Amino acid sequence: MARVHDMGGLPGQGRIVMDPDDHPFHADWEARMWGINEALEGPASWSLDWWRYVRELIQADDYLTRPYFDQWMQVYAAMMVDSGLATPAEIARGTGGRKPDLRKPMGPGDVAKVSAITRDFRRPADQKPAFTSGNKVRTKTFPEGFHTRLPGYLMNRTGIIHAHRGNHLLPDEGAKGRHVAQHLYTVTFSGADLWPGEGRDKDRFNADLWESYLERA
Amino acid sequence: MTSSYDPKKITEIHEHLHSELPSDPALRVKALESLLVEKGMVDSAAIDAWIDLYAEEIGPKRGARVVAKSWTDPAFKARLLADGTAAISEFGYQGHATGHVVAVENTPVVHNLVVCTLCSCYPFALLGMSPGWYKSQEYRARAVRDPRGVLKEFGVSVGDEVEVRVWDSTAELRYLVLPQRPAGTDNLNEDQLAALVTRNSMIGTDRVLKVAR
Known part of the structure; x- marks a missing residue:
């Protein structure tokens, strides 16, 4: 399983294509799909990072060629099949199967309230942060085949802790359905280190990385 | 309604869906919405409300x-x-x-x-x-x-x-x-x-x- 989604720094990319009309949706189905994502609460086991991981596991060709919101459709379809809520044939037909025992879906009157809910991803910490601002750290290298938020272009690199951000839920565990928190840091990397010889010496690249991604350099 | 958290299983499901779902994304999404409504997991009026909210208020x-x-x-x-x-x-x-x-x-x-x-x-x-x-x-x-x-x-x-x-x-x-x-x-x-x-x-x-x- 190659990390097809892990695009940071990939060479050989063309110009950025901008929409002349700059509209978020190019067709009704895109808006519907986005709205399904908002209005569907789903089973508790569908964590945000499980959702992301299921998207990352889409076949590479589909990930690279299918429209963005079409990939969302694929994610929900796959999660439904995985959770035993529907078969691929039912999803293809748009009908059939048992009605699951879930609470009543969000109604139109709930939307304003739900839209204003902010999720806080911090959890109380039972350990002190291992690093403080200014510490020099080295990022680890993770093998392919599991969900992580350490991008490939930042593996095995040296950076400086810019800020400690609190004890945040760790996506690597969230994608396995486990709610484990770890200290999170914004780490700054220099362009000279990341992209030697490419004229980026003046630029700084920051990412938010969890403690288990880092070791003291 | 648990999830497997199993990448191998999901990869197989993706392959299966790839061959079984209609090729037109508009049809795919329409079928998904119909099924979710039938299963009582989504209210189409709530989808409308979300689209309106982001079109008019949140931007x-x-x-x-x-x-x-x-x-x-x-x-x-x-x-x-x-x-x-x-x-x-x-x-x-x-x-x-x-x-x-x-x-x-x-x-x-x-x-x-x-x-x-x-x-x-x-x-x-x-x-x-x-x-x-x-x-x-x-x-x-x-x-x-x-x-x-x-x-x-x-x-x-x-x-x-x-x-x-x-x-x-x-x-x-x-x-x-x-x-x-x-x-x-x-x-x-x-x-x-x-x-x-x-x-x-x-x-x-x-x-x-x-x-x-």
């Missing part, structure tokens, strides 16, 4: 008001830089993907640029829907490798004296770029200032805001 005008306020009220700016989420809540703008907002400030010698290389993270409740290019392979790949080249394509030239700071949204922190207040705007009020702030300037793909003459 980059929110972020623009926050930026304008930061230009006119130094105490607010200090609060925004200290705790972005608390500061935007003063406007009632808290919501999706704004639980950990971090404001980063442009100066004559600093330019900030935001990207999500791993997916498409974006401060929705503050800036509305993200533009298509933000989610594109080209932007995600190049913003962290050739930010000045990317900026050039957006018509932004930054001199050698300017440090470009790229922020990759790898966690749940969401970055809001505070563009510089344009010169010649001393006589403008907050609403007029907010009208100058472009969405792209809050992502970092715009830098010098235009003032109507």
